[in-house]
Amino acid sequence: MEDAFVKVATLDELRARPLLSRRVGHRVVLLVLTEMGVYALDNRCPHMGFPLHRGTIEDGLLTCHWHHARFDVCSGGTFDLWADDVPTFPVEVRDNEVWVNPTPRHDARQQAHNRLRRGLERNLDLLLAKGTIALSALSIPLVEAFRHGVRFGVRYRAAGWGPGLTMLTCFHNMHTLLDEGDRPLALYHGLAAVAEDCEGQPPRFTVEPLPGVPPDQATLKAWFRKFVEVRDAEGAERCVASAVAVGAPLHVLADMLFAAITDHRYVSVGHPLDFTNKALEALAAMAPEDVTPVLTSLVPGYARGVRMEEHSAWRAPVDLVAMLEAAFERLPALMTTPKQPEWDDVHTLTEVLLGDNPQAIVDGLLEALADGCPPAKLAQVVAYAAARRLIHFGTANQFTDWDTALHTWTFANAVHQGLKRFPSADLVRAVFDAAMSVYLDRFLNVPPAPLPTPDPVSDPRRALADLQEVFDQRDHVNEASTLVAAYLRAGGSRKCLQATLGRLLLCEDRDFHTIQAVEVAFRQAAEWGPRPEGDHCLIAAARYLAAHTPTSRAQHQTYTLALRLMRGERLDEVDEMGAP
Numbered sequence: 001m002e003d004a005f006v007k008v009a010t011l012d013e014l015r016a017r018p019l020l021s022r023r024v025g026h027r028v029v030l031l032v033l034t035e036m037g038v039y040a041l042d043n044r045c046p047h048m049g050f051p052l053h054r055g056t057i058e059d060g061l062l063t064c065h066w067h068h069a070r071f072d073v074c075s076g077g078t079f080d081l082w083a084d085d086v087p088t089f090p091v092e093v094r095d096n097e098v099w100v101n102p103t104p105r106h107d108a109r110q111q112a113h114n115r116l117r118r119g120l121e122r123n124l125d126l127l128l129a130k131g132t133i134a135l136s137a138l139s140i141p142l143v144e145a146f147r148h149g150v151r152f153g154v155r156y157r158a159a160g161w162g163p164g165l166t167m168l169t170c171f172h173n174m175h176t177l178l179d180e181g182d183r184p185l186a187l188y189h190g191l192a193a194v195a196e197d198c199e200g201q202p203p204r205f206t207v208e209p210l211p212g213v214p215p216d217q218a219t220l221k222a223w224f225r226k227f228v229e230v231r232d233a234e235g236a237e238r239c240v241a242s243a244v245a246v247g248a249p250l251h252v253l254a255d256m257l258f259a260a261i262t263d264h265r266y267v268s269v270g271h272p273l274d275f276t277n278k279a280l281e282a283l284a285a286m287a288p289e290d291v292t293p294v295l296t297s298l299v300p301g302y303a304r305g306v307r308m309e310e311h312s313a314w315r316a317p318v319d320l321v322a323m324l325e326a327a328f329e330r331l332p333a334l335m336t337t338p339k340q341p342e343w344d345d346v347h348t349l350t351e352v353l354l355g356d357n358p359q360a361i362v363d364g365l366l367e368a369l370a371d372g373c374p375p376a377k378l379a380q381v382v383a384y385a386a387a388r389r390l391i392h393f394g395t396a397n398q399f400t401d402w403d404t405a406l407h408t409w410t411f412a413n414a415v416h417q418g419l420k421r422f423p424s425a426d427l428v429r430a431v432f433d434a435a436m437s438v439y440l441d442r443f444l445n446v447p448p449a450p451l452p453t454p455d456p457v458s459d460p461r462r463a464l465a466d467l468q469e470v471f472d473q474r475d476h477v478n479e480a481s482t483l484v485a486a487y488l489r490a491g492g493s494r495k496c497l498q499a500t501l502g503r504l505l506l507c508e509d510r511d512f513h514t515i516q517a518v519e520v521a522f523r524q525a526a527e528w529g530p531r532p533e534g535d536h537c538l539i540a541a542a543r544y545l546a547a548h549t550p551t552s553r554a555q556h557q558t559y560t561l562a563l564r565l566m567r568g569e570r571l572d573e574v575d576e577m578g579a580p
Contacts, residue, residue: 005099021053024102029089031098032073034060039073040091040100046084049571082124109138116145120152123199129188129562136184143285146172149191150282154293156198160300161275163512164197169278170519177522178502185506185559193510206293207237209245217248221256228260233303237296244292253295254280254422260302262426265321266433267305270411275301277414313440318358320436327362328429335425340372346381353385358439365435376419379431383412383524384533389441390540392448395477402547403513405444408437413520452485460492464500471504471549480546481539488535498522509551517544
């Protein structure tokens, strides 16, 4: 509209200063005079906000002198994609006067999506941070960016589903438990993890389903297990694609996957099964056409997985594999036993699981099933026992042993969530695998750290403030668990505690296992409700997180820079108006 234009300068002023900044409303506009005409751009370099009027213009190329990003003055497009494009404005020359419409030409929504796309493609954290912040500011549902991240991750990583997509899904799962202002930060971390995971990797090409009318679902499941057994990833992928093509519902597909991944014991310390659970959780937010690329992306991990029956710890001095195989022969009959949802002998079974007699552990699980314990509940108790290993983790252990205990917990949680959402008789075998891993982790509790017994506190909020100070220091694991226990004992809100733990996690540099620990704790705390077991899960996560902090916090600084830029703050010390 003509009346939207504002007079900002004269041609004589531009001839005297070919790069001239002027304030137009709340914006600072850069006027550029070239042989091709007059152009108007935002005066802030989109990379780090440096005043572009302090740059140089040559042959229609504007160069920012802070990081030497180059821009086409006509379109605002950059030749250095890490810098992002500069918004441009309509400009008119009327007689000797320069008039500018302060409404940018660019589509803010499209610009946000472009930032996410470029950030993922080139592993540029700053662009991803700007994109997620812009989406939030535009009130665009963050699930849109989550879907884009999942599709990118399964398309551009030949090795298939990996830690990056798992971290993205973890953050998506727990984002509603975070403070609203932290949700874009969580999405940024997840997308950046995917970008990092895919950088330099060859793309992935989905195997097509069998031509014509594929065999029935039972046959495809049998073939799938056979191909995984002989480590034939390509054949196994085609079975999954064909099962989707014949219309197999998600619970049938999940059973197919769970059967193959539990044909061997605790494959690759539980990562493939955990990834499977995360992929299934991700699909809840995806479209039907995403099922094939997401589920087939899991298959490489199945085929190349390390099988624990090949490891001495599972064979000697006690042959745990043989013990489990004998137990599995009894499972079909026990699965027909009427289940009792009210079964609640949690304490007794937990003590057995934390004991040092593997046969007693197997017998305890079988007895619980015979007594009517639902398989999902059985898995939940095993996951709780795994959390206790982290609570009792002795700090005299080697640092890497934290991950040994965590792998058991994340695996047990995945089994629990799988059985809850997609009941599978084959997946019940993984409950026993998780229990044996809890048994093998017993040495990590020698000597055992006790359950925290804090002194009462009068103000729970003070405990949360002190928790922040603890995370700013190294080796304060026990102090962290004591503060969390004190907060909960004083009646503090779990919701506030979870939001605080989430914020503390997001302040640190991304770490796959730490993110897993917090997400699993949030999930399991919700499953247990107000019971003490739920509190213990949060204490376990606090101990693990405290053991891995502080980091350099470089990634959070990147996000903070992006946030300041999006707010229009000045990062340089120069008057960005550059007024004479």
